Amino acid sequence: MKESILINGPVPKAMISSLLEALGNDTGAGGHSLFLGQVRADVTDGRRVKAIEYSAYEAMVMEEADKIKKSIIAEYDDLKSIIILHSVGIVNAGEISLFVLISAGHRHQAMQACSKTVELIKEKLPVWKKEIFENNTSEWRQNYQA
Amino acid sequence: MKESILINGPVPKAMISSLLEALGNDTGAGGHSLFLGQVRADVTDGRRVKAIEYSAYEAMVMEEADKIKKSIIAEYDDLKSIIILHSVGIVNAGEISLFVLISAGHRHQAMQACSKTVELIKEKLPVWKKEIFENNTSEWRQNYQA
Amino acid sequence: MEIKVLFFGVLAEITKTRFKHYRDITSYDDLRLRIQDEFPEIVHYNYRIALNSEIINEDPELKNEDEIAYMPPFAGG
Amino acid sequence: MEIKVLFFGVLAEITKTRFKHYRDITSYDDLRLRIQDEFPEIVHYNYRIALNSEIINEDPELKNEDEIAYMPPFAGG
Numbered sequence: 001m002k003e004s005i006l007i008n009g010p011v012p013k014a015m016i017s018s019l020l021e022a023l024g025n026d027t028g029a030g031g032h033s034l035f036l037g038q039v040r041a042d043v044t045d046g047r048r049v050k051a052i053e054y055s056a057y058e059a060m061v062m063e064e065a066d067k068i069k070k071s072i073i074a075e076y077d078d079l080k081s082i083i084i085l086h087s088v089g090i091v092n093a094g095e096i097s098l099f100v101l102i103s104a105g106h107r108h109q110a111m112q113a114c115s116k117t118v119e120l121i122k123e124k125l126p127v128w129k130k131e132i133f134e135n136n137t138s139e140w141r142q143n144y145q146a
Numbered sequence: 147m148k149e150s151i152l153i154n155g156p157v158p159k160a161m162i163s164s165l166l167e168a169l170g171n172d173t174g175a176g177g178h179s180l181f182l183g184q185v186r187a188d189v190t191d192g193r194r195v196k197a198i199e200y201s202a203y204e205a206m207v208m209e210e211a212d213k214i215k216k217s218i219i220a221e222y223d224d225l226k227s228i229i230i231l232h233s234v235g236i237v238n239a240g241e242i243s244l245f246v247l248i249s250a251g252h253r254h255q256a257m258q259a260c261s262k263t264v265e266l267i268k269e270k271l272p273v274w275k276k277e278i279f280e281n282n283t284s285e286w287r288q289n290y291q292a
Numbered sequence: 293m294e295i296k297v298l299f300f301g302v303l304a305e306i307t308k309t310r311f312k313h314y315r316d317i318t319s320y321d322d323l324r325l326r327i328q329d330e331f332p333e334i335v336h337y338n339y340r341i342a343l344n345s346e347i348i349n350e351d352p353e354l355k356n357e358d359e360i361a362y363m364p365p366f367a368g369g
Numbered sequence: 370m371e372i373k374v375l376f377f378g379v380l381a382e383i384t385k386t387r388f389k390h391y392r393d394i395t396s397y398d399d400l401r402l403r404i405q406d407e408f409p410e411i412v413h414y415n416y417r418i419a420l421n422s423e424i425i426n427e428d429p430e431l432k433n434e435d436e437i438a439y440m441p442p443f444a445g446g
Contacts, residue, residue, distance in 0.1 A: 017163040024240030027187035034180040041173035060345035094170030098369045127368030128301030140302040142365040206422040244446045273445030274378030286379040288442040
């Protein structure tokens, strides 16, 4: 079943904590690799980022996230679970906008799969971000130059 | 200042949650990479692991952990923080025995430094583990064949 | 036929809309020209096109009620 | 001189002690032979030696109150 990975606003720390609480249920897992993407208070031309506003093509995000999970599971045979969460809407500087958690029998596959998943998210997910500065101006950003 | 990274028993989930709560304080960080090592309920010759008992040369662990942190910080120039926690004593299957958290300005350094730190921990920290099986027999394990 | 067109990111900003229905479309080329006539600024931007949530690299055969998305370079994470 | 010797992992199990003080030691070689006499089984195990928390690969010059650790292969994480 394809699930939505999108969350309105920041990924709540309470949600992360409850996902971590559940980890021990699979006693076949020997390693968990996590990546948390956080909004940086970057300064561009003297303007400091106070938030990022994310927008997404939600139907396609669901399709692409499903493809990413399937391709990672096909590539790494030792995985126990894979969880992806991504924000839409406003996420303030210092808050979490991306959460990836990969559990595997052994550490190498957990870490390699996590890193690969983050790269695929950046490359494949139809998500856009607009930096909002403290002076309330804004600017669209992209991950890869076209 | 050299700090002890050793924790008696499993790394508590509540401690992990409170470390995650504090992440947003550094708004220069754009990515956090975490690795959690968990005790697996491996089965060897029909015996299932119920716990691992870790022991450590504590004074040397402190020295070596300090060297690991310094070498990682020297290698990756974008790091914001590095936290290592390792268990001593009994850790049950499904519980966490190793916690590594690396924050960096950008994701690549966070993930690469985390992976490298975990490898150095396995290679350099004077820690030993004895698997304790459900039938109360036990066996010493090692990370690298001598 | 009727085609729903979605605009994302900076393209939603310059078109001042997130989606729009185009009626009496005869082909993808017809649609493309209608959009460029209406939003001439769009030609200055980089974007890719998705048809019903799948990226397409060649002009597609459209059918009634297809959904076309105009997507600037992605910026997730 | 007096040397404190620590035994770790499986070596603590076969020596049935975590540490032991050796008195009237004249050299590292003297210490090594005293330990092997007391725990002959130790020669069957792989281990490395640390002097005051630093791994050593050659026989060291000992001084009074040095700490020598007998360490099987590491197994952290």
